[in-house]
Amino acid sequence: MSSWFSQETCQPAFDDKLTPLVSFGLPFPQACCKHLKTNFKRSRIYIIASASLSKNTSYVDQLKSELDGLVVGVRIGISPHKPISEIVDILADVKVLEIDCIVTLGAGSITDGAKLPTALLICIPTSLSGAEYQAIAGATDTKSKAKRVFEPMLGPNLVIQDPQLATTTPQKTWLSSGIRAVDHCVEILCSLKSNAVADEWAHEPEDLDARHLCQKGVMKAIRAVSCDVPLGASHAIGHQLGPLGVGHGETSCILLPEVCKFNARKGANNDRQKQTVEVLLKNKDVKSILAKADASSEEPDLGDVLDLIIRELGMPRTLEAVGVTPDSFKILAANSLSDLWIKTNAYPITRGEEVIEILEAVSGP
Template sequence: MPFSYGLEKLEPAFDDRPVPYIAYGGRFHELAATHLNQTLAAERVFIIASTSLSTNTEALSRLEAAIKDKCPEVKLVGTHVGIPPHTPWDTVVEITNKARAALSDKPISDRDILITLGGGSLTDGAKLIAWMLANPDIKTSADLETMYSASEGYSTDQFKPPAVRVISIPTTLSGGEFQSIAGATRSDGSGQKCLFTPPTRNPSLVILDPDLTTTTPSKVYLSTGVRAIDHCVETLCSLDSNPKGDEAAERGLKKMVSGLLHTKEHGNDLDARFDSMLGVIDAMSAVGSGVPLGASHAIGHQLGPLGVGHGETSCIMLPAVCKWNAIQKANIERQAICRDVLIQIAEVRDLMQKSGKSLEDTDLGDVLDLIIRALGMPRTLKDVGVGRDKLEGLAKNTLTDQWAKTNAKPITEKEQVIEILEMVVE
């Protein structure tokens, strides 16, 4: 889809969900100021910004200046720079208490806004922080345990829903800005990543600016795009798939794969970047259709806290999980459908021709491997510094993840996880 600045638009991201809205066609800081004034009638703003963006670019200063210059009725009450990868619990608690203090002069309302400027760890943090702000008794990591326990049992009615609204300005393609679920990693040394399920409210607005994403290191940007491909593949390959999810996943795959491969070769092509950003919405529409995910996400959630990038987990695990499921004969027909979608993409056919691979001898895992290698992404645990000594703990934590049980071949034993991990050790 051609992208142009100067044609500003505001529209729902999805046709079946009230949030988020997306805004695009303008510079991110100008769009933020416009919608703080006109759309959200904001009174107070707290910013959570990426360390790299704040240190290496003028993005944060441009955002702060736009709010101060163009939003005379809005008070910028605070800014926090940095959330470590995979959103540690202790950091979430720290920022919550900082924001709570900054907003303490009067009761929190829906005219109070958290703005995230950066990647998925910030977005996850803000969704959880907004929920915690509505519940004053949640002040420590121990208190946060009660929210997680309730989320595990899908019984969160004892907690007040978020009042604060979140504006997300993403610089990656991981897609967390399009759902309310938030992932955060325990700070107790276990390395366990936990999924929290706040009520569906945030993010309320997502601002898409493809030029801003050029500040993201190519490796990070492209790998998070593979994360969105993972969303599409695992929904399309699910035995609980549905037509709505299938259609969205197919659309997302075509936009994401083509957009990412083109961005790899032409990094400043804003059309390709914008296509990928729209592909993320399709991917999250597929996830939001009610289709459960699988073992790539389950293992990836727990691999991340070992120091592996959010998107890199999918680069390593997705082809292996597809191969393992095929060996188990768990979802052969669904995988064939997904493979056929991918080989319709012109760039994928070119890759296959250059590699000398024939359609008859190429399964879904092979096609995904070809795409991920073309993007220059890591393909083994060794590539990202994870050795055999980590496999036992990784497998144990994976069994606690909800998507392990909804894999096409349910993952219920540690040995099953080890089998998959052995496929990508080195």
């Protein structure tokens, strides 16, 4: 792996935007220090780091050591799905400590928790959530259990990709967050409000066997999201599952196939679903999974194809598997109806009963 780290490549993540820049080819502590001291010239650094990385590895200490003298504050951990109270604490720290740059080291919740402050933001991701490539984020109202989405004017300035760091991520988190990226692409391809640019980015294939290519693939998935195409019910309902303790990637594993089936039953986007299946079938691994399941018919159903892929990865497919029971469906439905993407679903969802129909279909076993 050491030969992988030889020379840095640094370029804009997207061809139509100057930020974020994406850097790879150097170990993340060196890359971070280089950019802070040269092009960014920042001197009061606040690190927000994953609690598990801090506890189980030396990576946080390596970063602090490399940034010798620049670090004036460190926060270890953010609760999953970012309680609003913790975001307020971060805002207060940034103000009191006069922070001019935040560096995040961890997965999506760590990244999203750093987006509201106006300080320059460097993200060093450990999952495939893609949060580091967009300004949009969310936080949880712990009283109502509702997820609130916000979009600051500014997003991350620099993303540092380090596949060696990514090897510390548990396989379940890595794979489920990868399905989250698939969710982005599928809901864009199946959106009735998509466009040619978004479609082009959403169906560009990547080699899933290499961690860095996965990281690059997520970048392209988020490029599709940035084309102003609204997403759908998988994201909308998934946002509200988060406060119940379900990981972002797991919500996609559970909801996406059934949302596709729901839309197909309503006759909302059947042609676009068929086109999405054609894109998936260009991947030899997907074709192999279908053949193994004896499901390689001429016109396989998108929901079934996604179900087989997700099961092959060993990811959860029911709410029961992640500890969500039917007694929470009513409040989940009510909170989902307030999400901005529920009404931009291919079949616009306006009633709680429609959300519950989807939830019941994936309740278990």
